[in-house]
Amino acid sequence: MAIWWRLGPNETIGMFFLSLTFYFLSKNRSRYTLNSAFFAVSLILASLSKESFTIIIPAVVLYKIWVDKETFQISWRLAFRKNRMVLLPLLVMIVNLYMIIFVVGTNKIGYAGVDKDFFSKISQVWEVLKKLKIYFLILAICLIVALAATRLKVKQSKTLRHLATPLLVFLLITMPNVALYAKSGMTERYFLPATVGFALVLIEVLKEVRYKWPVVAIVLVGVSMFCQRFQYREIKDHAVNFRDEGRDNKLLFAGLQEHRSTGRIALFAADPVTANEATFSIVSYVKKTGGPQFYGYPVLNPLRNEDDPEFVQVLTRRWTSWFPNRLYKRGMEKPALILFPQKEVIPGFFRESGIDSTGYRNTLPAESRYALYVEDGR
Numbered sequence: 468m469a470i471w472w473r474l475g476p477n478e479t480i481g482m483f484f485l486s487l488t489f490y491f492l493s494k495n496r497s498r499y500t501l502n503s504a505f506f507a508v509s510l511i512l513a514s515l516s517k518e519s520f521t522i523i524i525p526a527v528v529l530y531k532i533w534v535d536k537e538t539f540q541i542s543w544r545l546a547f548r549k550n551r552m553v554l555l556p557l558l559v560m561i562v563n564l565y566m567i568i569f570v571v572g573t574n575k576i577g578y579a580g581v582d583k584d585f586f587s588k589i590s591q592v593w594e595v596l597k598k599l600k601i602y603f604l605i606l607a608i609c610l611i612v613a614l615a616a617t618r619l620k621v622k623q624s625k626t627l628r629h630l631a632t633p634l635l636v637f638l639l640i641t642m643p644n645v646a647l648y649a650k651s652g653m654t655e656r657y658f659l660p661a662t663v664g665f666a667l668v669l670i671e672v673l674k675e676v677r678y679k680w681p682v683v684a685i686v687l688v689g690v691s692m693f694c695q696r697f698q699y700r701e702i703k704d705h706a707v708n709f710r711d712e713g714r715d716n717k718l719l720f721a722g723l724q725e726h727r728s729t730g731r732i733a734l735f736a737a738d739p740v741t742a743n744e745a746t747f748s749i750v751s752y753v754k755k756t757g758g759p760q761f762y763g764y765p766v767l768n769p770l771r772n773e774d775d776p777e778f779v780q781v782l783t784r785r786w787t788s789w790f791p792n793r794l795y796k797r798g799m800e801k802p803a804l805i806l807f808p809q810k811e812v813i814p815g816f817f818r819e820s821g822i823d824s825t826g827y828r829n830t831l832p833a834e835s836r837y838a839l840y841v842e843d844g845r
Contacts, residue, residue, distance in 0.1 A: 476656055477516045477517035478516075478517065478519075478656040478657075478659045478660075479656075480516040481516035481517050481659070481660065482660070483513075484509050484510070484512040484513035484516065485509070485510070485513040485520065485527075485663065487505070487509040488506055488509040488510045488527060490509075491503070491505040491506040491509060492506055492530075492531050492534060495531075495534065495535055495538055496538065500552070503550070503553060504552060506531065506553060507552055507555050507556055510527055510528075510553075510556045511555070511556050511559045514556065514559060514560060514563060515563070518563070518567055518647065519647055519648075519659070519660060519661075520660055521560055521563045521564065521567075522560075522643040522644070522647065523639070523640045523643065523644070523660055523663075523664075524556045524559075525557065525639055526636045526640045526664070527556075527640075528550070528553050528554070528556060528557060529635070529636055529639065530632075530636045530667065531550060531553055532546045532547060532550050532553075533546070533632040533633075533636070535550060595645045595648055595649055595653045596645060598653045599645075599653070599658075599661065599662075601694055601695060601698065602662060602665040604694055605665070605669065605690070605694050605695075606637075606665060606668065606669060606672070608687065608690060608694075609669055609672040609676070609687050609691075610630075610672060612676055612683060613630070613672050613675045613676050629671075629675065630668070630671055630672060633667060633668045633671040634668055636664065636667055636668065637664040637665065637667060637668035639664075640660065640661065640663060640667070641661045641664040641665065644660065644661035645661065655705065669691070673688065711836075715831075715836050715837055718831055718832065718835060718837075719749070719831065719835070719837045719839060720752065720756075722830050722831060723753060723759065723806070724756070724758065725830075726759070726803075726804050726839075726841055731800065731802065731803040731804075732762055732795070732799070732800050732801075732802040732803060732804075733759035733760065733761050733762065733802060733803065733804040733805075734761065734762050734763075734764055734795055734802035734804065734805045734806070735749070735750065735762065735763050735790070735805075735806050735808075736764040736766050736805055736806070736807055736812060736813075736816045737763075737764075737765070737766065737786075737807070737808050737809060738765070738767055738768035738771060738809060738812055739765045739779075739782055739783040739785075739786035739787070740768075740779055740782045740783070741768045741771050741809065742768070742808045742809050743782045743785065743786055745808040745809075746786055746789060746808065747789060749806070749808065750789050750790075759804060760793070761790065761793070761806070762790060762794065762802070763786070763789065763790030763793060763794050763795065764794070764795040764816065764820060765786065765794075766812045766815050766816045766819060767812070767815060768809055768811050768812050769811055769812075769815065770811050795820070797819075797820060797821050798821070801826075802822070803841065803842050804839070804840065804841050804842075805822075805827065805839075805840040805841075806837070806838075806839055806840075807837065807838040807839075807840070808836075808837055809836075810836070810838050824840075827840040827841065827842060827843065828840065828843055
């Protein structure tokens with residue numbers, strides 16, 4: 468659900484184009500060639516948003532071929548021939564994977580990627596699978612009910628062979644994403660597009676159950692929603708946190724505008740690893756709006772977990788590059804303004820920098836995640 472309020476991440480863009488892909492797939496009964504072309508273009512655009520969408524192209528293409536086979540009651544051979552146009556996304560996938568593997572590299576970010584030791588790290592894969600346990604539980608319940616309906620051979624029943632292809636599509640979408648996120652873990656928006664695989668197969672399973680027991684199908688939808696009840700609460704918490712972050716950002720930027728004309732040093736004190744993205748965002752905004760020109764001061768966040776040493780070095784070099792020839796050192800002129808994107812680093816900063824904290828006051832509300840210290844009397 469985070470993609471509904473986080474408009475910047477690649478998953479938001481990818482899901483938009485993937486939604487268009489399935490929309491044009493659903494229109495295969497009319498203007499078939501045109502809708503197939505739009506299907507291919509939308510899938511290609513989705514794949515260009517992020518590698519997690521690139522690796523599901525074979526699954527989505529297979530799903531379209533199967534849908535056409537079922538819709539027009541034709542053989543697999545004719546369905547493949549009918550869908551020669553949609554093989555174009557597969558060519559795009561090959562080019563994308565070549566760029567990712569041989570040009571960009573698969574292990575240049577410490578917390579993400581696939582390294583040469585991946586297959587020896589089964590525990591990482593298991594941790595990601597545990598994140599998806601609710602979805603596996605829902606799928607298992609629905610499959611058991613579908614199996615029971617089939618064995619009873621109620622009127623209009625179909626065999627579970629009908630579900631073989633959707634189950635394969637589910638595996639082709641979910642398992643590559645499990646492998647992709649084995650190193651970094653799967654949270655929030657990273658569940659996409661893996662959960663699309665669950666959604667597709669659940670839709671087909673529920674359709675199978677609906678043919679025999681319509682009421683049971685409705686009950687299964689309710690069971691599915693009940694199983695995810697704790698996730699709804701978590702979604703609400705994330706949404707509220709995002710709202711509060713926006714409020715804090717607004718107050719911070721207003722404070723920076725108010726105190727920008729000091730003619731003295733403005734200092735940005737942050738952990739280069741845990742506040743890397745926040746630093747880039749704030750410094751970029753201030754630069755574009757004519758705010759104070761910050762000096763940087765790297766300070767360790769005591770809440771930071773141990774990270775990959777190489778990854779820490781990469782982020783630290785990136786962080787310092789945003790303050791060219793402007794790294795604050797002990798003994799320099801006392802700053803008129805100090806910005807802390809994380810309050811946890813404040814005690815360590817004043818201890819290490821030698822700056823006396825008693826000469827400053829925080830101009831932001833106590834509940835803000837940020838702190839903006841200015842000299843007393845200003």
